[in-house]
Amino acid sequence: xxxxxxxxxxxxxxxxxxxxxxxxxxxxxxxxxxxxxxxxxxxxxxxxxxxxxxxxxxxxxxxxxxxxxxxxxxxxxxxxxxxxxxxxxxxxxxxxxxxxxxxxxxxxxxxxxxxxxxxxxxxxxxxxxxxxxxxxxxxxxxxxxxxxxxxxxxxxxxxxxxxxxxxxxxxxxxxxxxxxxxxxxxxxxxxxxxxxxxxxxxxxxxxxxxxxxxxxxxxxxxxxxxxxxxxxxxxxxxxxxxxxxxxxxxxxxxxxxxxxxxxxxxxxxxxxxxxxxxxxxxxxxxxxxxxxxxxxxxxxxxxx
Numbered sequence: 412x413x414x415x416x417x418x419x420x421x422x423x424x425x426x427x428x429x430x431x432x433x434x435x436x437x438x439x440x441x442x443x444x445x446x447x448x449x450x451x452x453x454x455x456x457x458x459x460x461x462x463x464x465x466x467x468x469x470x471x472x473x474x475x476x477x478x479x480x481x482x483x484x485x486x487x488x489x490x491x492x493x494x495x496x497x498x499x500x501x502x503x504x505x506x507x508x509x510x511x512x513x514x515x516x517x518x519x520x521x522x523x524x525x526x527x528x529x530x531x532x533x534x535x536x537x538x539x540x541x542x543x544x545x546x547x548x549x550x551x552x553x554x555x556x557x558x559x560x561x562x563x564x565x566x567x568x569x570x571x572x573x574x575x576x577x578x579x580x581x582x583x584x585x586x587x588x589x590x591x592x593x594x595x596x597x598x599x600x601x602x603x604x605x606x607x608x609x610x611x612x613x614x615x616x617x618x619x620x621x622x623x624x625x626x627x628x629x630x631x632x633x634x635x636x637x638x639x640x641x642x643x644x645x646x647x648x649x650x651x652x653x654x655x656x657x658x659x660x661x662x663x664x665x666x667x668x669x670x671x672x673x674x675x676x677x678x679x680x681x682x683x684x685x686x687x688x689x690x691x692x693x694x695x696x697x698x699x700x701x702x703x704x705x706x707x708x709x710x711x712x713x714x715x
Contacts, residue, residue, distance in 0.1 A: 434482075434508060436499045439639070443498030444542035446643065447521075449528035457529025460522055461487075464514065472533050482509050488533035497539075500527050505638075517597040519632050520643040547583075547641045550574035555583065557633055557646035566619070568601075568652065570633050572611045582611030586635055590615040592653075593630040604636050623653025 447453070461469075465487075470476035472488040485492050495503070504523050507513035514523065531537045547555050553574035560569045568590060572583035586607045591598040607613045623629040631650050635641035 434503060436502045440502040441496050441498045443501055443642065444540050445497060445524040445527070446542050447524065448541050449524075449531060449539050453525045453528040454532050455529075456522070457525040457527065460518065460526045461529055464517065465526070468511070472530070480510050484511065487530045492530075493534045493537070497527055497531075500530065516591075516600070519591075519593075519598065519647065520634070520645055521647060524643075547574065547644060549586075549640050550576075550581070550583065552576050553581075555641065555644040557644065559631060559633055559646055559648050559650065561650040561652050563651075566617045566652070568615045568617060568631065568650065570607075570613050570615070570646075572607055572613075572635075582609065583607055584609055584611060586641065587637060588613050589634050589636050591632045591634065592621065593632065598632065601631075617652050621653040622656040623651070625655055625657055627651050627653045627655045629653040 468478045468484040469487055475486050477484045477486055501523055505515050553576040556573045556575055558571045574581050574583050584607055587604050589604045590601040592601055601617060602615045605613045628649050628651050632647045634645040
């Protein structure tokens with residue numbers, strides 16, 4: 412037993428040390444670049460995404476108030492963090508590690524790049540390099556172009572993928588694609604992944620009753636599942652493929668999490684009931700303590 416305890420301690424320390432080692436990114440992912448230039452608009456979008464998904468662990472950039480975890484999240488404004496290439500940042504957000512989750516199905520590629528755009532605003536010496544064309548190792552020197560078409564008659568979305576170069580234009584065949592729609596807290600996969608046919612086409616069926624905005628519009632995202640081959644090639648577009656929905660405002664009369672004047676009646680009654688029960692219990696305890704005190708006083712007088 413005496414020998415077992417030191418051995419277990421050594422194993423735990425070794426595991427902690429290994430988990431805290433530098434995060435190694437594959438060489439073929441380090442050089443990945445955004446397909447668009449970072450600007451004030453992308454930085455504003457990235458700031459919102461950072462606040463919603465990253466701030467709870469990484470803290471406010473530049474404040475060194477990140478959550479003390481193992482491995483440590485670190486401060487995004489720190490020199491160590493900023494030494495990562497754009498591709499390394501993208502890879503780490505997509506894959507996750509330890510207590511950091513993967514954001515592969517939470518954020519689209521463009522949203523991750525917007526997030527990186529915001530993080531780079533804390534690096535005064537940063538100079539962005541932009542990948543002008545969405546290319547693929549399967550189609551060298553060609554730009555991958557994706558188009559989406561909505562068929563309201565049968566509630567399907569047709570996707571076409573084409574590799575266009577100066578010399579030719581060919582269909583992207585037998586490539587697995589995934590269709591997703593943006594939801595409030597991530598992305599919802601539509602149907603199962605499907606492969607493009609000999610014409611570069613693939614069809615997905617939209618689920619019935621999918622809620623959209625007030626006009627029924629939804630943001631639809633087409634992506635290749637094979638990132639190693641196609642990188643960030645994809646297409647985001649708005650289609651009128653959902654059901655019109657009218658979400659109640661949080662400041663509407665009797666809305667959830669509103670002020671006391673407008674809060675739902677059942678919440679007010681539940682809250683008041685809980686307060687009355689709590690104070691009733693407190694008063695009961697005080698009365699019992701008073702009775703005990705009186706009994707003690709009477710017992711003292713009788714003994715005298």
